[in-house]
Amino acid sequence: MxxxxxxxxxxxxxxxAVAAAGRPVLLYSIGKDSSVLLHLARKAFHPAPLPFPLLHVDTTWKFRAMYAHRERMVRESGARLIVHTNEAGVAAGVNPFTHGSSYYTDVMKTEALRQALDAHGFDIIFGGARRxxxxxxxxxxVCSFRSAGHRWDPKAQRPELWSVYNLRIHPGETIRVFPLSNWTELDIWTYIERESIPIVPLYFAEERPVVERGGTLLMVDDERFPLEPGEEVQRRVVRFRTLGCYPLSGAIESRATTVGAIVAETAAAAASERQGRLIDTDQPSSMEKKKREGYF
Amino acid sequence: MDDGKSTLIGRLLYESRAVFEDQLRALEADSRRFGTQGPRLDFALLVDGLQAEREQGITIDVAYRFFATPARRFIVADTPGHEQYTRNMATGASTADLAVILVDARKGVLPQTRRHTRIVAMMGIRHVLLAVNKMDLVGYGQPVFDDIVDAYAPFAAVCGISTVRPIPISALEGDNLTEPSPRTPWYDGPPVMTYLETVEVAGPPSSGPFRMPVQLVSRPGPDFRGFAGRVCAGAIHPGDRVRVLPSGVETTVRAIVAWGGDRPRAEAGESVTLALADEVDVSRGDVIAAATAPPEVADQFEARVLWMGTHPLIPGRSYLLKTHSKDVRASVTAIKYRVDVTSDAHLAARTLQLNELGVVNVSTAQPLAFEPYAVNRTLGGFILIDALTFETVGAGLIDFALRRATNIHWQATEVTREGRAALKQQQPCCVWFTGLSGSGKSSIASALERRLLAEGRHTYLLDGDNVRHGLNRDLGFTEADRAENIRRVAEVARLMVDAGLIVLVSFISPFRSERRQARRLFEDGEFVEVFVDTPLEECERRDPKGLYAKARAGALPNFTGIDSPYEPPESPEIHVTTAGRPVDECVELVRTRLP
Known part of the structure; x- marks a missing residue:
């Protein structure tokens, strides 16, 4: 119910939001929340096709399995996919290993997102964030107002009563819309199970090559992973609760190989899912700061 | 405020195991840094998320928190209690089923307790958990608790709260939160969590007649037309007769279309797509309703409005009104009275300020299908949006339609405006002069009228000072009165243009919003805005009527340019800078641009 x-x-x-939008887009990050969001969007407009393209901001550091899943979902949904990478960042060799997660995220995610939104003139941008x-x-x-330049000012947000959303904007302003605002992690998994929504296999436990670094298990997904002195690659049965760039996504040890097992594990979890996200804790109030600058 | 609200919520999250180990570690670190509980965990920090709130130790915005027990799933809307955040409380209450109102056992029922209760009752909440907190500081004494309950219960009933469940608690110590506390053996009711898990809450009414506002018209190809929306009352089946409002056309539901196959039934709360049997005209914002019991349609309402804008509500000013999925232009035609939310007193008011509540008449540019807010939140609630900044400035609850809306009809006339204009052999228009007092508006307008008359044109000059001697003699110089002043003059000018005249309007008209509203009364090209641009220093030097001197001396409050703002036009049809330019030349500038 x-x-x-x-x-x-x-x-x-x-x-x-689509009724009010000039140029809507769905920010598709390939993870479980994006998967649920894409599924809901297909349901919302059925029998019509999706009225907006998907935008993937590609840092070039996603897991290989994520790229494969992206192609599969685009094929199955018939959606139009736009992939954007901050080429200046790539040219400058910005990567999560030598530049630190804060600077890397700023250049390859926040800046890249701003570039893509500006280049296409998107005004209503759907995202899978949850409260x-x-x-x-x-x-x-639910509808988060951004002034020109994509700035989020917590004091300039519009009061949101009932389900009456004020989506009026001037040229240059945008609104980020979060249809999953009231979902919890457990809701997401229960829904994936109920609707049989395809997800990246990395969410399921499997023996994978990992390195333990600073208390976090990182997967060695390709040859770009530089080992530090004394580190060695181990094979362990792990899975991921959240997926992002592989050098910044911590794995957990788990035996859950089905969605049902993940639901059970999530219900009993002792740690929050963002624990595996290295970018949340790199500065005090770090997420608030990133959002002010335009991070999703 | 300071009554332990954030501590209670943090504690409920903690007790329901919604706080994970890593968040607990972060909480321990935050407690050392920002905490107000000494060496102990400060649960309030779990919910005060924004930096400014941590620094000030108060909740500013509405925060949404989630926890679940085996029995139920909860969303907590954590709203601030201070009077300057009344709008935030109303926002949080707009989607809530139940309110938890905290009272400090040492302080009892305060004016703010009454204010909070009135707001949640107004927003439609019928159940209140009265949490008498800080019982540890009054020795867990029953008489203190009983006195507070006796003071509160009758008041809540008057406000329209149907059930009040008082519980003595200590959020800090954890008494009566999840388990009955041994320190209050005299209390035999449920602890907070048990009550929350078992209280009956009503969802959207699935009994009652069917209603669905149309969000989107879906037309993927020539063979299919569907109407997407979320059912807000009743239930629907294929074959049911429905009426589309406001048009009133009737048809039958052919199918309830859904992903994975058509459905036999849909009810309140569900998002669906309906296909209809006939090709009827349905647009976004229309309401599809049970044909046998459709809602009312009107364009004038009595409503309660809570003002949320930093700039006051001005009667007569045009706003954008948004109901669930319909956008229309609207204005408040009268403020009947303002309600003091703390005392419930009715007070006279010309405007509504931030966080003020008023009972008003609202007039919309198009008719709306509606129901009173008390019957249906979706069809009775609306927001008001500033037409220039697009900020959300008000929340409104429709109480009933005004009778006059349905009984006054437009009388069609037979002689057309084109006919009247042709007889005068001219193209009627409205030339609107705006500028500071003493800028030269009246001199230029007057000289222009003489010139047009000499050319054989039929004209009329409406001058601000002159109109204030007659039609607008009841108006002063506050922002609200200035807005009404302009509204009336614009309507008069429109009648005169309709009659075939070239109308010259010479009014300071300092606000963009009213000038824009005046412009909307006219056809394209009929409204010519002339900005008479003279620097304030020059106007003050000229001071033809000695008004600036008076204003500077403090004898003329609300004087434009001195202590009341002038908003210059952004793109006037004609921009006349008068400095060093004789009146004739200014007139020439305007004349050459007229039709």
């Missing part, structure tokens, strides 16, 4: 309510609410938000993820997101609106 609760999932039906969440589903209907998300569909209502997607439709409302339960992090403290500053708990106050995020």
């Amino acid at each position: 609760a999932l039906d309510v969440l589903e209907s609410e998300s569909i209502e938000i997607l439709r409302e 339960d993820e992090e403290a500053s997101r708990a106050k995020e609106r």
Whole structure:
């Protein structure tokens, strides 16, 4: 029952925002939340095709399995995919190993996203963020207003009553729309199970090559991973609760090989899913700071 | 405020195991850095997310928190209690089923307790958990608790709250949160969590007649037309008769289209797509309703409006009104009274300021299908949006339609404006002069009228000072009165243009919003805005009526340019800078640009 309510609410938000949009786009990051969001969008506009393209901001450091899954989902959904990479960042050799997660994220994610949005003139941008993820997101609106230059000012947010959304903007301004605002991690997994939504296999436990660094298990996904002195690659049975750039995504030891097992594991979890995200904790109030600068 | 709200919420999250180990570690670190509880964990820090809030130790915005027990799934809307955040509280209450109102056991029922109760009742919440907090600081004494309950319960009933469940707690010590506390043996009711898990809450009404506002018209190809929306009352089946509002056309539901196959039924709360049997005209914002019991349609309402803008509500000013999925232009035609939310007193008001509540008449540019807010939140709630900045400035609850809306009809007339204009052999228009007092508006307008008359044109000059002696003699110089002043003059000018005249309007008209509204009364090309641009220093030097001297001396409050703003036009049809330019030349500038 609760999932039906969440589903209907998300569909209502997607439709409302599309009705107001000039150039809508869905920010597709290939992870589980994006997968649910894409599924809901297909349901919302059925039998019509998706009324917006998918945008993937590619840092070039995603897991290989994520690229494969992206191609599969584009094929199956018939969606139009736009891939954008900050070429200046690539040319400058910006990478998560030598530049640190904060600078890397700023250049390859935040800056890249701004470039892509400006280049295409998107005004309504759907994202899969949830309020339960992090403290500053708990106050995020479903429809989050960004002034020209993609700046998020927590004090300039519009009051949001009932499900009446104010989506009026001037040229240059944009609105980030989060249809999954009221979903929790457990809801996401339960829904994936109920709807049989395809997800990246990295979410399931499997023996994988990993390195333990600073208490975090990092997967050695390709030959670009530089080993530090004394480190060696071990094979362990692990899976991922969240997926991003592979050098910044921590794995957990788990035996969950089905969605059902993941649901059970999530329900009993003692640590929050963002624990594996190295970028949340690199500075005090770091997520709030990143959002002000335009990070999703 | 300071009554332990964030501590209670943090504690509920902690007790329901919604706080993970890594968040707990972060909490320990944050408690050392920002905490107000000494060496102990400061649970409030779990919910005060924004940097500014941590620094000030208060909640500013509405925060949404999630926890679940085996029995139920909860979303907590954490809203601030200070009076300057009334709008945030109303926002949080707009989607809530139940309110938890905290009272400090040492302080009892305060004016703010009454304010909070009135707001949640107004927003449609019917159940209140009265958490009498800080019982540890009054020795867990029953008389303190009983006195507070006795003071609160009758008041809540008057506000329209149907059930009040008082519980003595200590958020800090954890008494009566998840388990009955041994320190309050005299209390035999449920602890907070048990009550939250079992209280009956009503979702959207799935009994009652069917209603669905149309969000989108789906037309993927020539063979299919569907109407997407979320059912907000009742249920629907294929074959049911429905009426489309406001048009009133009736048809039958052919199918309920869904991913994975058509469905036999849909009910309140569900997002669906309906296909209809006939090719009827349906647009976004229309309401599809049970044919036997459709909602009312009107374009004038009495509503309660909570003002959320930093700039006050001005009657007569045009706003954008958004209901669930319909956007229309609207204005508040009258503020009947303002309600003091703390005392419930009715007060006279010309405007509404931030966080003020008023009972008003609203007029919309197009008719709306609606229901009173008390019957249906979706069809009775709306927001007001500033037409220039697009900020959300008000929240409104429709109470009923005004009778006059349905009984006054437009009378069609037979002589057309074209006919009247042709007889005068001229193209009627409205030339609107705006500028500071003493800028030269009246001199130029007056000279222009003489010239047009000499050319054989039929004209009329509406001058600000003159109109204020008659039609607008009841108006002063506050922002609200200035807006009404311009509204009336614009309407008069429109009637005169309709009559075939070339109308010259010479008014300071300092606000963009009203000039824009005046412009909208006219056809394209009929409204010519002339910005008479003279620097303030020059106007003050000229001071033909001695008004600047008076204003500077403090004898003329709200004087434009001195203590009331002038908003210059952004793109006037004609921009006349008067400095060093004789009146004749200014007139020539305007004349050559007229039709």
